[in-house]
Amino acid sequence: MAGIAKSWHYPRPRLALQYYQTLFDVGLISALALHGKRRMGKTEFLQQDLMPLVREHGVIPIYANFWEARSDPGKTLVHAIASELNDKGLLQMLKLTPRLSASLGGVSAGVDMEYRKHGTSSLDEAFDRLDAGKTQRYLMLFDEAQVLAELAHQELQAALRSKLDTRKERIKVIMVGSSVERLSRMLRTEDQPFYRWANMQDFPMLDDDFVRYELSILHAISRHRLDEASAQDIFRQFDCLPEPFRVFLDKFLTSVNGDAATALQAAHDEMAVDGHFEERWEAFKPADQQLLRYLAAGGQELTSAATRELIGHSLGRSSPESVATIQNAIKRLKEADVVVSIARGRYEFQDSEFLHWLLREKGRLD
Numbered sequence: 003m004a005g006i007a008k009s010w011h012y013p014r015p016r017l018a019l020q021y022y023q024t025l026f027d028v029g030l031i032s033a034l035a036l037h038g039k040r041r042m043g044k045t046e047f048l049q050q051d052l053m054p055l056v057r058e059h060g061v062i063p064i065y066a067n068f069w070e071a072r073s074d075p076g077k078t079l080v081h082a083i084a085s086e087l088n089d090k091g092l093l094q095m096l097k098l099t100p101r102l103s104a105s106l107g108g109v110s111a112g113v114d115m116e117y118r119k120h121g122t123s124s125l126d127e128a129f130d131r132l133d134a135g136k137t138q139r140y141l142m143l144f145d146e147a148q149v150l151a152e153l154a155h156q157e158l159q160a161a162l163r164s165k166l167d168t169r170k171e172r173i174k175v176i177m178v179g180s181s182v183e184r185l186s187r188m189l190r191t192e193d194q195p196f197y198r199w200a201n202m203q204d205f206p207m208l209d210d211d212f213v214r215y216e217l218s219i220l221h222a223i224s225r226h227r228l229d230e231a232s233a234q235d236i237f238r239q240f241d242c243l244p245e246p247f248r249v250f251l252d253k254f255l256t257s258v259n260g261d262a263a264t265a266l267q268a269a270h271d272e273m274a275v276d277g278h279f280e281e282r283w284e285a286f287k288p289a290d291q292q293l294l295r296y297l298a299a300g301g302q303e304l305t306s307a308a309t310r311e312l313i314g315h316s317l318g319r320s321s322p323e324s325v326a327t328i329q330n331a332i333k334r335l336k337e338a339d340v341v342v343s344i345a346r347g348r349y350e351f352q353d354s355e356f357l358h359w360l361l362r363e364k365g366r367l368d
């Protein structure tokens with residue numbers, strides 16, 4: 003690589019262009035829903051690749067991460083619009099809007115009504131501002147879009163759908179989320195306002211080129227050397243996720259002797275500490291823990307007699323666990339976003355680093 007490496011961010015301009023063209027040039031689709039594993043680079047792609055690209059094409063991106071204020075996604079969106087347009091009036095109006103969580107928690111019908119009035123009017127107001135530039139095109143980016151699927155946000159979902167439907171020539175939407183299940187619940191359930199509204203697609207994982215790019219930067223700034231085959235192997239050990247790989251590179255870069263194995267271990271340790279894996283593990287009920295060890299070993303027939311016996315046995319019981327116990331454990335693990343269902347009766351860990359940690363530290367159950 004010529005000159006000094008500038009950024010660890012591996013750019014994905016072709017992918018960004020493809021989404022831009024699908025929405026703005028082809029025009030058959032006005033909303034896309036992209037899903038992909040946690041830590042695989044969705045947010046970074048939106049912010050560092052897609053937003054700059056659409057700006058170059060004269061489209062104003064509006065990025066809202068609904069995880070920021072999960073109880074009030076409407077406010078997050080209005081705030082995103084106000085900040086992007088640098089609209090002081092709208093920002094001021096938002097300050098006066100009571101929090102939805104407060105109004106729901108307060109159980110006062112009066113407060114709730116008041117909120118709805120303010121909340122709806124600030125959303126109306128925000129869309130009015132977007133209508134002011136008559137031909138201006140916008141791309142709304144809803145990060146952690148599954149938040150909108152929550153029961154408390156049904157009204158907002160409906161309001162958004164009608165606002166966006168009437169403006170679909172000018173305002174396109176990309177939603178992203180890591181929970182396929184929640185996204186599909188929102189887009190594929192008939193009684194949901196967003197039913198069949200967005201086209202669901204897999205967000206592509208990073209590949210070998212990403213690893214080569216990161217290596218080129220590493221070698222441009224460090225005297226430590228790592229051959230490509232080892233780097234690709236380490237990337238695969240991290241299930242091709244960029245985040246743990248970047249943590250590893252950081253450990254490798256700052257190590258004294260440039261030993262990859264030590265850096266790899268340090269990266270695993272850091273991910274476990276940052277992810278509070280041990281604390282999370284301790285908080286699970288014993289049956290949930292055993293079920294996780296079983297799932298980690300690749301087990302699938304969760305409610306079969308053999309599985310229930312195995313789990314009962316691991317809990318020191320002489321009789322098998324009941325079907326209900328297993329079902330409740332699955333339900334809790336799903337609610338806590340630890341596992342996701344990938345097909346009927348089949349589950350996968352949401353966070354692969356947690357899965358690897360569990361296998362290392364707690365052992366498989368099979």
Ligand SMILES: Nc1ncnc2c1ncn2[C@@H]1O[C@H](COP(=O)(O)OP(=O)(O)OP(=O)(O)O)[C@@H](O)[C@H]1O
Nearest residue numbers: 010011012040041042043044045046180244245248
């Ligand atoms: N294109 C990239 N080039 C280099 N590093 C990247 C790239 N994309 C992601 N990363 C690394 O991976 C980390 C996680 O990425 P990001 O937060 O975008 O994942 P995500 O899919 O949005 O995860 P989550 O589902 O948890 O929100 C980033 O902080 C960065 O370190």
Ligand SMILES: [Mg+2]
Nearest residue numbers: 044045046145
């Ligand atoms: Mg993200």
